Every structure is written in structure tokens, then in C-alpha cells.
Amino acid sequence: MPGGWEAVIGMEVHVQLATRSKMFCACPADYVGAAPNANVCEVCLGLPGVLPVVNGRAVEHVVRTALALGGSVARHTKFDRKNYFYPDLPKGYQISQYDLPMSRGGALDIGGRTVRITRVHLEEDTGKLQHAGDSLHQAGESLVDLNRSGMPLMEIVSEPDLAGAEEARDYAVALRAILRAIGASEAEMEKGQLRAEANVSVRRRGDPELGIKTELKNINSFRALQRAVDHEIRRQIRVLEAGERVVQETRGWSEADQSTFSQRSKEFAQDYRYFPEPDIPPLELDPAWVEEIRAALPELPAPRRARLVAQYGLSEYDAGQLTREAATADAFEAAVAAGAPAKPVANWIIGAAPGLAPGALAELVNLVGAGTINREQGLRVLEQAQATGRAPAEIVREQGLAQVSDPAALEAVVDRVIHADPQAVADFRAGKQQAIGALMKAVATATEGQANMRLARDLLRARLIRSA
Amino acid sequence: MAIREQEPRIHAFLRVTEELARAQAADADRRLAAADGVGPLTGIPVALKDVLCVEGVETTAGSQILRGYLPPFDATAVARLRAAGAVFVGMTNCDEFAMGSSTENSSYRPTGNPHDPSRVPGGSSGGSAAAVAAGEAVCALGSDTGGSIRQPAALCGVVGMKPTYGRVSRFGLIAFASSLDQVGPFATSVADAALVLQAISGLDARDATSADRPARMLDGVEDGVRGLRLGVPREYFDVEGIEPGVRAAVERALRDLEAAGAELVDVSLPHTEYGLAAYYIIAPAECSSNLARFDSVRFGMREEAATTLLATYLQTRRDGFGPEVRRRIMLGTHALSSGYYDAYYLKAQKVRTLIAQDFERAFAGCDAIVSATSPSVAFALGAKTGDPLAMYLCDVLTLGGNLAGLPGISVPCGTSEGLPVGLQVLAPQWADATALRVGRGYEMVRSAG
Numbered sequence: 001m002p003g004g005w006e007a008v009i010g011m012e013v014h015v016q017l018a019t020r021s022k023m024f025c026a027c028p029a030d031y032v033g034a035a036p037n038a039n040v041c042e043v044c045l046g047l048p049g050v051l052p053v054v055n056g057r058a059v060e061h062v063v064r065t066a067l068a069l070g071g072s073v074a075r076h077t078k079f080d081r082k083n084y085f086y087p088d089l090p091k092g093y094q095i096s097q098y099d100l101p102m103s104r105g106g107a108l109d110i111g112g113r114t115v116r117i118t119r120v121h122l123e124e125d126t127g128k129l130q131h132a133g134d135s136l137h138q139a140g141e142s143l144v145d146l147n148r149s150g151m152p153l154m155e156i157v158s159e160p161d162l163a164g165a166e167e168a169r170d171y172a173v174a175l176r177a178i179l180r181a182i183g184a185s186e187a188e189m190e191k192g193q194l195r196a197e198a199n200v201s202v203r204r205r206g207d208p209e210l211g212i213k214t215e216l217k218n219i220n221s222f223r224a225l226q227r228a229v230d231h232e233i234r235r236q237i238r239v240l241e242a243g244e245r246v247v248q249e250t251r252g253w254s255e256a257d258q259s260t261f262s263q264r265s266k267e268f269a270q271d272y273r274y275f276p277e278p279d280i281p282p283l284e285l286d287p288a289w290v291e292e293i294r295a296a297l298p299e300l301p302a303p304r305r306a307r308l309v310a311q312y313g314l315s316e317y318d319a320g321q322l323t324r325e326a327a328t329a330d331a332f333e334a335a336v337a338a339g340a341p342a343k344p345v346a347n348w349i350i351g352a353a354p355g356l357a358p359g360a361l362a363e364l365v366n367l368v369g370a371g372t373i374n375r376e377q378g379l380r381v382l383e384q385a386q387a388t389g390r391a392p393a394e395i396v397r398e399q400g401l402a403q404v405s406d407p408a409a410l411e412a413v414v415d416r417v418i419h420a421d422p423q424a425v426a427d428f429r430a431g432k433q434q435a436i437g438a439l440m441k442a443v444a445t446a447t448e449g450q451a452n453m454r455l456a457r458d459l460l461r462a463r464l465i466r467s468a
Numbered sequence: 469m470a471i472r473e474q475e476p477r478i479h480a481f482l483r484v485t486e487e488l489a490r491a492q493a494a495d496a497d498r499r500l501a502a503a504d505g506v507g508p509l510t511g512i513p514v515a516l517k518d519v520l521c522v523e524g525v526e527t528t529a530g531s532q533i534l535r536g537y538l539p540p541f542d543a544t545a546v547a548r549l550r551a552a553g554a555v556f557v558g559m560t561n562c563d564e565f566a567m568g569s570s571t572e573n574s575s576y577r578p579t580g581n582p583h584d585p586s587r588v589p590g591g592s593s594g595g596s597a598a599a600v601a602a603g604e605a606v607c608a609l610g611s612d613t614g615g616s617i618r619q620p621a622a623l624c625g626v627v628g629m630k631p632t633y634g635r636v637s638r639f640g641l642i643a644f645a646s647s648l649d650q651v652g653p654f655a656t657s658v659a660d661a662a663l664v665l666q667a668i669s670g671l672d673a674r675d676a677t678s679a680d681r682p683a684r685m686l687d688g689v690e691d692g693v694r695g696l697r698l699g700v701p702r703e704y705f706d707v708e709g710i711e712p713g714v715r716a717a718v719e720r721a722l723r724d725l726e727a728a729g730a731e732l733v734d735v736s737l738p739h740t741e742y743g744l745a746a747y748y749i750i751a752p753a754e755c756s757s758n759l760a761r762f763d764s765v766r767f768g769m770r771e772e773a774a775t776t777l778l779a780t781y782l783q784t785r786r787d788g789f790g791p792e793v794r795r796r797i798m799l800g801t802h803a804l805s806s807g808y809y810d811a812y813y814l815k816a817q818k819v820r821t822l823i824a825q826d827f828e829r830a831f832a833g834c835d836a837i838v839s840a841t842s843p844s845v846a847f848a849l850g851a852k853t854g855d856p857l858a859m860y861l862c863d864v865l866t867l868g869g870n871l872a873g874l875p876g877i878s879v880p881c882g883t884s885e886g887l888p889v890g891l892q893v894l895a896p897q898w899a900d901a902t903a904l905r906v907g908r909g910y911e912m913v914r915s916a917g
Contacts, residue, residue, distance in 0.1 A: 042541055046761045049521045049543060049640040051675050081757050085781055092760020144765060273804035275813060278646035278754055280676050
């Protein structure tokens with residue numbers, strides 16, 4: 001970091017849970033694409049007289065998440081009311097958790113750094129406003145859509161253990177992998193199912209005092225998260241180096257401007273008047289039930305990554321890529337189990353993300369591995385296998401795709417190519433090793449991509465050196 | 469019809485639902501004639517306090533902010549009465565959002581006490597109590613947060629019962645203070661009150677604070693008081709402002725009960741004097757939050773002249789809420805504020821625990837606790853409207869039952885100055901049947917007062 005500065009970053013991540021109904025009512029949770037205010041009932045509209053009833057499935061997801069993060073799940077927990085007025089908040093308060101969250105503690109390993117988890121709690125989502133006009137302040141009217149109102153929302157708060165934009169991104173990526181592995185959420189940032197807010201401050205390296213922080217919001221992708229944090233760190237350093245002070249505030253991330261902008265001052269803390277939600281009795285989480293959930297947890301991304309390295313001899317990078325999605329790692333292991341070697345399977349999955357059945361993927365990998373077809377052909381076969389669902393070997397056979405591996409046949413092509421491009425030959429002989437690339441391309445073209453390119457390369461080299 | 473005769477005198481109803489009542493009555497007639505589909509309350513005219521949502525019937529909680537509001541659903545208690553065959557005659561007047569003890573905080577009009585229309589019927593469920601007392605309905609539903617069923621029952625000379633917290637679903641009850649509110653019946657006899665309570669009781673999947681407890685209210689109700697130990701809390705008889713005539717009537721009732729075979733035992737509720745203060749922290753705190761939804765965005769009144777969001781909130785809530793509601797919202801907001809929470813709300817919750825423990829200890833030595841329901845008889849309209857604290861004292865004998873979540877019933881026990889006096893019977897949590905049994909036992913032996 002420039003000029004002896006260091007950044008201190010903590011994350012607050014809101015996660016929409018994968019439940020069928022909303023947090024406190026029976027409305028369907030699947031509101032994406034629904035007409036505005038179609039997925040609402042008297043409860044999530046906050047009509048007079050309604051009462052909340054806790055969605056047990058949402059509690060289960062929070063407990064599962066907490067356990068996956070190594071948190072300590074509370075025996076006694078409760079909901080509280082967070083009071084404030086806003087048109088997207090129908091009751092004038094949000095049901096959340098204040099001093100007795102469902103879980104405290106835990107950690108998330110992001111490859112080399114351990115980020116401590118402060119707490120995980122459960123709350124309800126708000127509705128959405130649409131401002132009719134160019135900006136909030138110029139809008140003639142605002143429209144309220146309460147489809148999202150009352151959606152189950154889990155908040156995961158970390159300690160300020162992150163030191164840079166890339167780490168912030170890694171944290172969100174790792175969290176997403178866990179959430180998807182345990183089925184707690186789809187956790188798609190673009191769909192607003194995972195909303196990462198970064199609390200960012202900077203200080204002189206070695207300074208024991210924390211700097212004044214800003215909170216970054218409206219971040220819709222991992223890339224945006226990294227850019228926003230990076231931009232904000234640089235901005236704060238600029239402010240401080242200019243002898244000014246950082247203002248404690250909420251800042252939004254503008255995709256268009258690729259910069260953060262001030263949204264709301266937090267200099268004067270809003271008083272939310274938290275108090276225990278009297279409509280919901282305190283929750284007692286039975287330790288035996290919690291242990292059942294723990295026992296049923298699937299293998300989590302971090303241990304699975306370590307196992308893939310140990311069991312299949314994969315690199316840390318490959319294992320990390322494969323375990324970003326449980327389904328990807330599953331596909332890898334199934335294809336290997338179907339009889340293909342691990343490393344090429346990993347390469348195919350990471351490079352081409354094939355949506356093939358394990359048997360078909362193993363077959364394809366083995367066709368390329370055995371030299372029956374080359375990599376280019378493999379990609380074409382993959383495309384067709386994906387589109388038609390037919391077996392790779394069948395496609396190869398029918399279309400006569402088997403690559404030309406006959407040295408005599410290839411030798412003839414190599415001769416033709418060398419004669420046709422004396423310039424490349426001269427360049428090569430003058431020491432330009434890369435000139436062989438042009439000749440290789442010519443071989444591929446001459447054979448319509450069916451040449452065994454490794455063999456072609458050997459033959460080319462032999463010919464060029466021999467006749468030199 | 470009694471309603472046509474009585475209404476000009478007492479104004480118990482905000483709305484008479486004649487059309488609905490006629491339709492329900494016709495349906496009841498058909499069922500009774502066919503002797504098929506007859507419920508426990510088939511054809512019985514019931515009045516509903518204006519805080520209980522009735523689908524498609526204007527329900528306003530006595531407030532201008534909800535003028536014209538038509539709930540799209542029935543409160544659970546209302547739905548259960550409907551299923552039991554009741555005929556809904558109308559929505560009764562009440563203090564705005566059930567905040568008050570005289571029904572004078574209704575934003576529409578005051579209600580007169582049928583025994584003397586120049587006097588209040590009590591509150592906040594004054595309209596329901598008056599309607600039953602005047603014969604405009606056979607029974608009625610009210611809500612009781614600090615005494616809002618029992619006190620008007622006492623002042624109007626009818627039976628009124630607040631069940632154990634959790635006995636009756638609060639779903640569809642427009643909330644005042646969630647941890648204290650409970651729906652309950654008014655009737656002219658304990659047996660009728662028990663019948664209505666039976667019909668509305670029981671677990672409701674839409675209210676997480678409702679309980680899955682067997683609700684057999686009529687079991688043992690006729691068994692009399694012989695052999696029961698009745699606790700007499702000194703603190704309740706020496707309470708500030710208790711009228712001598714009220715005290716005398718209640719003491720006469722205690723002698724009747726003793727003569728009928730009950731054993732009177734002295735009990736102590738030492739934290740009684742802190743109850744009022746704790747109540748007037750907790751109830752406003754909860755109401756300040758419960759009433760935040762009246763923001764004019766989705767329903768209810770809106771000041772269209774306001775040009776900004778903040779102005780819309782401020783003007784709508786200034787004009788839509790009456791002074792007592794605004795006072796309690798401000799009190800509650802203050803009590804929950806950062807820096808004051810521990811001193812007010814948290815302290816009040818501790819007092820609440822102590823009061824509940826007082827009752828637990830007392831019930832270790834008795835089956836029920838008896839006292840006056842209200843320290844005074846019905847007072848003149850306007851007598852206390854200028855003095856909120858004097859009005860708050862009306863609840864001093866009843867709010868302990870709400871803080872501790874206990875069942876309590878008020879049964880008429882003679883008169884003082886020619887006006888009805890109520891005997892309050894409090895029972896342990898879930899012992900609603902005991903309260904009813906003592907109340908009924910007293911009815912059986914009541915001497916003329």
C-alpha cells in the first residue's frame with residue numbers, strides 16, 4: 001500500500017435464505033419476476049393487527065451457516081425491533097436481533113488469512129422503492145414495492161481482519177461457496193441474494209488507533225466489491241494525505257463512475273430504540289437439534305479443497321477453483337471415479353466448465369488423453385455432447401474426428417507447409433523460435449484442425465533442424 | 469330493537485352493522501330450523517370493540533387515522549365467533565387505540581354509562597360494556613391491556629373477563645401493547661362469559677404468543693366456592709383513591725363468599741405500588757413501536773398537502789392521532805431511547821418480574837385473589853380528562869394482572885352511591901376456569917346490595 005498506509009476492513013454480509021416462504025408469513029419467497037406488490041399479504045404489508053410467526057426453516061439455515069463457520073450457536077436467542085421510519089419498512093420497525101444473536105464467533109479461512117466472524121443473526125428484509133425521476137431528490141413520486149418485504153435475511157458480521165480489496169473479495173467468494181455448499185442460499189450477488197457491505201478505514205502502518213471508517217453499499221458483484229474497496233482505500237489515503245479528515249458515512253459504489261460517493265452521514269448515530277420483540281417468544285435452540293444439524297453438514301469447501309489436493313495430487317489453485325461450487329467438485333470427483341485421470345479432468349472442468357454427465361466427461365478426457373482427438377477437437381465434441389446429450393466417443397466416430405496421428409501423413413503436410421513459407425523457415429533458422437507458431441497454424445489449417453499437434457510440432461522441428 | 473332505543477342515550481356503538489347482522493341472523497334461523505350446523509353461539513347478538521378487525525367492516529380503533537379503513541381479514545377471535553354462529557351487531561366505541569379508562573379518548577364521541585349517561589362507562593372497552601349493560605347485545609368482545617375489560621365491566625355492572633395472556637389469539641387485534649393485550653368477553657352472567665371465552669380460546673398458528681392449552685372454561689364453573697382459599701391482598705384495599713363505598717361493597721362480597729364456604733386468607737403483593745409506574749413505561753414503549761405503522765403509506769389517513777416524506781409523516785400523525793395517543797407515543801419513544809433504556813424500560817421489566825413473583829408467592833397460599841376491580845364507581849364525563857395521572861390511577865387494581873399475564877374477571881357486587889361496583893377475581897396463569905368458578909360462585913350467593 002502506498003506511503004506506509006494500511007487498510008482495515010470488516011465485512012457485513014446480508015444473505016437471503018433459501019426458504020419457500022417469507023420470514024414471518026406464508027407468502028412465497030420466490031418474488032423475482034413477480035409484478036410489484038404481487039407477493040404480499042396482510043402480514044408483510046404490516047396491516048393493523050397482524051403478527052409475525054417465525055419461519056423455522058430460516059432458523060435452521062442460520063444455525064447451519066453458523067456451524068459451518070465454526071460459530072457457537074446460542075441456546076437462548078430472541079428477536080428485537082429496530083425502529084425507524086421509511087416507506088419500504090411497512091411496520092415502522094424491522095424485526096432483527098440485537099443483543100442475543102443466533103450465533104457468535106467462528107472464522108472464515110480465505111487462503112492464508114483467517115477472518116474472525118463476530119456474529120450471525122436473522123432478520124427480515126425491507127421492500128424496495130422506485131423513484132420516478134432522475135434522482136431521489138428530484139423524483140416527483142416514489143413507488144413502493146413490498147414483494148421483498150419480510151424475506152428472510154441473515155446477517156454475517158466479521159471482525160475488521162481484512163487488509164485489502166482482494167481479501168475483501170476473497171472473503172465474499174469463500175462465504176458464497178460455503179452458503180451454496182450447505183444450501184443456505186443461492187447467494188447470487190447479481191440477484192441481491194448476497195449483499196456485501198465493507199467497512200473500510202485506513203491508518204499509518206503500525207498505528208494502534210483505527211481510522212474513521214466508511215461503509216460501502218450497493219455492490220452487485222465480486223468485481224465491484226474489489227473495485228469499490230480499492231477505490232475507497234485510495235480515496236481515504238488521498239483525503240488523509242491532503243491533511244483532511246475522513247467523514248464517517250455510508251458511501252455507495254457507482255458502476256458507471258467506478259467510484260464511491262457519499263450517501264448518508266453517520267456522524268450522528270440514528271437511535272433505533274431496539275427492544276425485545278413482544279410478538280415472538282424467545283427462542284430456545286435445543287442443543288440436540290443443533291448437533292443433528294452439525295452432523296448432517298456436507299463437506300465444506302475448505303476441507304474439501306485440502307482433501308482434493310491430498311487425494312488427487314491437484315494444485316491448491318485447481319482445488320480452490322473446483323471447490324468454489326460444491327457441484328463443480330462433485331462433477332470432478334464423479335468423472336475421476338468414472339475412470340479419467342484427475343489432472344486433465346480438473347483442467348477440462350476449470351477451463352471449459354462442461355455440463356456433462358461424469359461418464360461422458362471421463363470419456364472425453366480419455367479420448368484427448370489417448371491422443372484419439374486433439375484439444376481443439378475435444379472442445380468441438382464437448383459442444384456437441386452438451387447440445388445433444390450424445391456420448392463423446394459416438395460423436396468422434398460418426399464425424400470422423402479422430403486426429404491425424406499417422407507420422408507419414410503428417411510428414412507430407414509438414415513438407416508442404418515448409419515449402420510454402422520460406423520466410424518462416426528463414427526466421428526460425430535465424431533464431432526466432434516463435435516462427436514455428438505460424439507453421440503450426442498452417443498445419444492445423446491444412447488438416448482442418450485434425451492434426452495431432454504434438455506430433456506435428458515434433459515433425460516440424462525435426463525437419464527444420466535437419467535441413468538447416 | 470334495543471340498539472335503536474338505547475343508542476341516542478349512550479352511544480355505545482361507532483357503527484351498527486345492521487346488514488351483516490340481518491344476514492347472519494337469517495343464516496342462524498335456517499340452521500336452527502333445520503337443526504343442522506348449530507354452533508354454541510348460533511344467533512347470539514355480539515358487539516365487537518372497534519379494535520378487532522372484521523373483514524370488510526370499517527374498523528378504526530376509535531381513531532381518525534383509520535377512518536374508513538376496511539380490514540381484508542377477520543381477527544382470529546372474530547373468525548371463531550363467526551364459526552360459532554354469532555351475529556355481529558356492530559363495532560363499539562373505545563378510547564383511541566384502547567388508551568384510556570373512560571372511552572372519552574375516542575376520537576369520535578364519548579359513550580354514556582347506561583346507569584347514568586352523564587357518567588363514563590369506563591374504558592377503554594367502554595362501548596362493549598355499555599352495549600351489554602344496556603341490552604344492545606347479549607355479549608361483547610373487548611381487549612384488556614391494563615384493565616380495559618374489567619374496569620368498564622365494573623363501572624357498567626356487567627361481567628368482563630381478561631383471560632390468561634396467550635389464551636386468546638391476538639391476531640387481528642389492533643395492537644396497543646403486545647405483551648399486555650388480551651381479548652376477552654363481556655356478558656351479563658359468568659356462564660355466558662365462559663361460553664364466549666370457550667369459543668374464542670385456543671392455539672392460533674398466526675399468533676406465536678398464543679398457547680396450546682386445553683381450554684375447558686365451563687368445567688367446574690358451577691362447583692361453588694366451598695373449600696376454595698381466596699387471597700385478600702391488603703395493598704389492594706388500601707390503594708390510593710379507593711372510595712369507601714367501593715371498599716364496603718367488596719368487603720360485603722367477601723363476607724358472602726366466606727359464608728358460602730370459601731376461606732379468606734391474607735396475602736401480600738408488596739410491589740403493588742410500583743406497578744403503575746412500570747405499566748406506564750412498558751405499555752407506552754410497546755405502543756410507540758406498534759403505532760409506527762400508521763405512516764399513511766399503505767392505508768389510513770394521509771395529509772396530501774405535505775410535500776416531503778418527513779412532513780407527510782409528521783402532519784399525518786399529528787392530525788390523525790389524538791392527544792393521549794401522541795402523549796404515550798412520546799413517553800414510549802423516550803423510554804426506549806439510547807441512554808434512557810436501562811433507567812426506564814429495563815427497570816420497568818425488572819419491576820414486572822417482581823410483580824409476577826409477588827403473585828406466584830401469593831398463589832402458593834390461595835386459589836384466587838379477590839379485590840375491587842376499580843377504586844371508584846363511574847365518574848362524571850369530563851371529570852378526569854384534564855388530569856392524565858388521575859385517569860391512569862383507574863387501572864391501579866387491574867394492571868398487575870396484565871403485567872403478570874394472569875386471568876382476571878370482574879363480577880358485579882352491589883352498588884355504591886347507586887352505581888355498580890365490581891369484584892375482581894385474579895387466578896394463577898392458565899387457571900381461567902378458577903376465576904370463572906369463583907365469579908360464578910359469587911353470583912350464586914350474592915346478597916342484595
